[in-house]
Amino acid sequence: MAIERELFAKMVDFVQNCIDGIMIGAAYGLLAIGFTIIFGVMRRLNLSFGPSIMLGAFFGTWAFLTLNAAPWMVLAITIAGTVITGIYVERLCFWAIRRDATIASMVSSFAIWMQLDEVAILMLPGRTYPFPEMFVSGGLNFGPFFVRAEHLVTLLVTILMVVGIRLLLYRTTFGLALRAVSESSDAAKYMGINPSRITFLAFILVSLIGGVAGYLLLATDQQVTPYFGLWVTFKGLIAMMLGGMGSIPGAIIGGLVLGIIETQTQWYLGNAFKDMSAYVVLFLALVLRPGGLLGQGIAERQDLAFRRV
Amino acid sequence: MEYYLGIAQTIGIHALLGWSAYVLLLTGQLSLAQVGFFAIGAYVSAILTTMFGFHIVPALMVGALLGGFFAMLVGFPALRVKGLMLVVATIAFTQFVSLFFFNVHWRREVDGVMAGPDSTQGFREIRFYAANGWDTLDVTLFIWLFVLLVMVGLWWLDRSRAGAVLRAVGADDLAAQSSGINLTVAKVTAMTAGGVIAGLAGGLYAHSATYVDHLTFSVLLATFAIAYPIIGGIHNVLGTLAATIFIQGILIEGLRFLGDWRNILFGLLIILVMNLKPNGIMDARTMRAIKRIFAGGKTADSK
Numbered sequence: 001m002a003i004e005r006e007l008f009a010k011m012v013d014f015v016q017n018c019i020d021g022i023m024i025g026a027a028y029g030l031l032a033i034g035f036t037i038i039f040g041v042m043r044r045l046n047l048s049f050g051p052s053i054m055l056g057a058f059f060g061t062w063a064f065l066t067l068n069a070a071p072w073m074v075l076a077i078t079i080a081g082t083v084i085t086g087i088y089v090e091r092l093c094f095w096a097i098r099r100d101a102t103i104a105s106m107v108s109s110f111a112i113w114m115q116l117d118e119v120a121i122l123m124l125p126g127r128t129y130p131f132p133e134m135f136v137s138g139g140l141n142f143g144p145f146f147v148r149a150e151h152l153v154t155l156l157v158t159i160l161m162v163v164g165i166r167l168l169l170y171r172t173t174f175g176l177a178l179r180a181v182s183e184s185s186d187a188a189k190y191m192g193i194n195p196s197r198i199t200f201l202a203f204i205l206v207s208l209i210g211g212v213a214g215y216l217l218l219a220t221d222q223q224v225t226p227y228f229g230l231w232v233t234f235k236g237l238i239a240m241m242l243g244g245m246g247s248i249p250g251a252i253i254g255g256l257v258l259g260i261i262e263t264q265t266q267w268y269l270g271n272a273f274k275d276m277s278a279y280v281v282l283f284l285a286l287v288l289r290p291g292g293l294l295g296q297g298i299a300e301r302q303d304l305a306f307r308r309v
Numbered sequence: 310m311e312y313y314l315g316i317a318q319t320i321g322i323h324a325l326l327g328w329s330a331y332v333l334l335l336t337g338q339l340s341l342a343q344v345g346f347f348a349i350g351a352y353v354s355a356i357l358t359t360m361f362g363f364h365i366v367p368a369l370m371v372g373a374l375l376g377g378f379f380a381m382l383v384g385f386p387a388l389r390v391k392g393l394m395l396v397v398a399t400i401a402f403t404q405f406v407s408l409f410f411f412n413v414h415w416r417r418e419v420d421g422v423m424a425g426p427d428s429t430q431g432f433r434e435i436r437f438y439a440a441n442g443w444d445t446l447d448v449t450l451f452i453w454l455f456v457l458l459v460m461v462g463l464w465w466l467d468r469s470r471a472g473a474v475l476r477a478v479g480a481d482d483l484a485a486q487s488s489g490i491n492l493t494v495a496k497v498t499a500m501t502a503g504g505v506i507a508g509l510a511g512g513l514y515a516h517s518a519t520y521v522d523h524l525t526f527s528v529l530l531a532t533f534a535i536a537y538p539i540i541g542g543i544h545n546v547l548g549t550l551a552a553t554i555f556i557q558g559i560l561i562e563g564l565r566f567l568g569d570w571r572n573i574l575f576g577l578l579i580i581l582v583m584n585l586k587p588n589g590i591m592d593a594r595t596m597r598a599i600k601r602i603f604a605g606g607k608t609a610d611s612k
Contacts, residue, residue, distance in 0.1 A: 039393070045393050045396070047532075092580055093580065096580070096584060097580075097583060097584060097587070103339065103539055104539070104583040104587050106396075107532070107535070107536050107539055107540070107579065107583060108579065108580045108583050110532045110536070111575065111576035111577075111579035111580055112576050112580070113576075114575060114576050115573050115575070115576035115577070118570075118571075118573050119573065230528070234400075234404075237397050237400070238397075238401075241394065241397050245393070245394070272408075272411075272412055275404070275408055276405060276408045276409070279401040279402075279404050279405040279408070280401075280405060282397070282398070282401045283387075283398055283401045283402060283405070286387075286390055286394055286397065286398040286401075287386040287387065287389060287390065287398065
């Protein structure tokens with residue numbers, strides 16, 4: 001009887017970890033969607049995605065600390081700040097640099113990263129700042145399981161956003177143009193689409209998604225540091241790579257897998273292994289299945305490239 | 310004087326790190342794992358000199374060889390993926406190494422004092438230079454000896470058949486493969502050579518800094534390592550050195566008077582260079598211009 005109860009307690013722990021992992025993983029998935037859209041449209045990596053969300057969040061915190069803004073205003077300022085920073089990054093690192101200079105763009109986006117960090121430190125010269133909590137708090141009990149209200153909001157918002165993105169990409173003209181550019185920007189140009197305008201709009205869309213995801217993550221943690229940018233870039237990249245690049249369902253699944261792996265290792269092996277496990281899993285996943293969990297296999301992709309040639 | 314020698318040491322170590330990425334960049338691979346090998350070299354050689362009383366030269370050699378060994382181990386699986394996926398896989402490796410050293414706790418009593426890597430506290434007792442009475446000038450010359458060795462070695466490599474093979478793989482791996490080049494061998498060799506150079510640089514860094522901790526070996530440093538050959542251009546070895554001097558000497562030290570605004574300007578200047586010279590500072594055009602200047606000097610002499 002006692003053994004059964006112990007086993008039951010272990011099962012409860014495991015399921016509870018999975019629930020927490022899914023809730024956090026949902027936000028990771030949003031970040032991964034941001035990376036996926038930019039990578040799909042431009043075939044270039046924007047390392048500054050995380051830092052621009054971080055800077056947006058710093059604008060929000062700044063408003064909260066000095067102007068005593070309400071939570072919904074902090075949300076609005078965070079998103080607006082992220083969008084403005086995103087536009088700045090796009091103009092400087094992607095619009096100004098030739099389309100085929102992939103590496104130059106990546107290095108430039110990294111240089112911008114240092115700039116954004118510095119702006120954040122100049123604005124709030126400290127290390128850690130409180131971030132206002134959401135308008136809801138507390139939690140719900142489902143039998144033996146407990147779900148934080150913030151996590152529930154994160155999950156709901158993520159589902160809404162994913163449905164919205166799906167509709168935007170497959171039901172509107174803008175979505176069609178975006179998919180056309182990501183398929184082949186030259187062909188899109190001949191069809192009268194302006195690729196740099198689509199890229200610009202895609203950047204705004206991605207910054208919106210990033211701003212929301214950043215707000216959800218920070219309002220759950222209730223603190224923000226300049227390291228948040230690095231953290232976001234890593235989580236987003238790992239989730240994108242796990243799911244396979246260029247696939248939106250893949251990005252979500254990658255985020256959920258990453259969230260579950262992290263909470264499970266944190267629970268069973270301790271905090272020190274939480275980040276390490278994510279990197280090991282990523283390395284193995286890339287090496288064993290280079291296309292990602294849902295992506296095309298590398299062989300298929302090369303085949304596709306040959307056919308195009 | 311001490312100050313300038315310090316900058317010269319930094320430039321030397323960073324140039325080595327840049328060259329370790331340069332070798333791989335010749336084959337068209339963008340790797341951020343170099344800092345992982347740098348960290349391995351730093352910790353291993355520092356452990357040997359501090360905890361086991363080795364002389365610095367064999368310690369550096371062991372660090373470099375281990376760096377190369379791990380590069381080879383990582384190279385086989387990692388080089389199956391390309392482009393951005395390789396970038397992320399190598400970022401994962403660097404972060405993993407950094408977190409590994411974050412958790413290493415191995416102290417040993419040497420001459421009545423405890424020494425060794427102490428997880429979160431870092432590795433503090435690396436005093437080989439001070440204990441053997443080397444002053445800053447000696448250390449600087451010692452570092453630049455290795456810098457020159459590696460530079461001459463890479464220059465020779467560029468001229469040799471091996472260099473041609475590496476560049477052929479970088480230009481078009483499919484064409485290279487059809488001309489009978491074994492891609493895996495070429496890429497893993499480049500990775501191993503890069504690992505050896507990075508391990509050597511790490512050993513030199515640990516001894517001149519006298520203190521290492523896991524935060525040093527971040528993705529920031531890894532991005533610097535690939536930024537040097539990219540900004541300098543991979544036309545020849547001098548590009549990396551020029552870019553290192555440009556970034557470490559001019560942008561970081563020269564702009565120090567700007568205080569906090571330095572990093573903001575830093576980013577803009579890098580983007581400006583990338584826009585004006587997408588193929589690097591020392592691209593074919595710059596090299597022609599330099600040759601013309603030298604040739605002009607010669608004709609003036611002969612008159």
